[in-house]
Amino acid sequence: WLNRLNSKANKIERFTSKDNNAPHSNSAILSLYTDSKGVIWVGTFNGLYKYDKESHIFQNFNEDNLINEQINTIIGKDDFIYLGTASQGVLRFNTQTQEVKSIINKEDFKNIKSLFIDSQNNLWIGTYNNGVAVLSNSNETVVCYSTTNGLSSNYIRSINESPDGEILIGSFNGLNVLNTQNQRIIHYKTEGKLNGSISHNSIYSIFFDNNQTL
Numbered sequence: 001w002l003n004r005l006n007s008k009a010n011k012i013e014r015f016t017s018k019d020n021n022a023p024h025s026n027s028a029i030l031s032l033y034t035d036s037k038g039v040i041w042v043g044t045f046n047g048l049y050k051y052d053k054e055s056h057i058f059q060n061f062n063e064d065n066l067i068n069e070q071i072n073t074i075i076g077k078d079d080f081i082y083l084g085t086a087s088q089g090v091l092r093f094n095t096q097t098q099e100v101k102s103i104i105n106k107e108d109f110k111n112i113k114s115l116f117i118d119s120q121n122n123l124w125i126g127t128y129n130n131g132v133a134v135l136s137n138s139n140e141t142v143v144c145y146s147t148t149n150g151l152s153s154n155y156i157r158s159i160n161e162s163p164d165g166e167i168l169i170g171s172f173n174g175l176n177v178l179n180t181q182n183q184r185i186i187h188y189k190t191e192g193k194l195n196g197s198i199s200h201n202s203i204y205s206i207f208f209d210n211n212q213t214l
Helices: none
Strands: 002-006 011-015 029-034 040-044 048-051 057-062 070-078 079-084 090-094 100-104 112-119 124-128 133-137 142-145 158-162 166-171 174-178 185-186
Touching: 029 048, 040 070, 070 112, 079 112, 100 133, 124 158
Parallel strands: 029 070, 112 158
Antiparallel strands: 002 011, 029 040, 040 048, 048 057, 070 079, 079 090, 090 100, 112 124, 124 133, 133 142, 158 166, 166 174, 174 185
């Protein structure tokens, strides 16, 4: 189910497929993204939805590439949103024309778990079991990172950028901090009950608050 919390009224509204074409209850919601125009995009086990806040109606996109496709993660820039799928790699969706284009769909980069656009407009792609691919903002070069060149795990769950430009990569086996200038990668892993270490090696999300605290 998809739910909306009205914090002022302290009420929760549940959207159902019966009355507003919302994702069906058996189609698990895997990702949410609000674009620059305030449109909410919903990735599910069975495709992509758009939510209109004015009419409270959902639109399901059934283009060939998106029919029953599992959308694990969504991120966007300008008039495009990028969809990390379970079997087709990364798809770029034009929100104006609804055109769908495959961006990267190599055999090693089909099951995508996380997407991130850095301050230089490079697209970082975290995969299920093949590390990270970085697509340059010109779409001309792809750089790959894996356990063979420094990552602590090839199972990537989250990617973010620190205020000083380092790339943080959350994996199944700890936090990786990549210095993009010298390509050095530092690992942070749990050290039991030792103060100052992370509580668990399995990193699901990375977030910086308004004070730039991780």
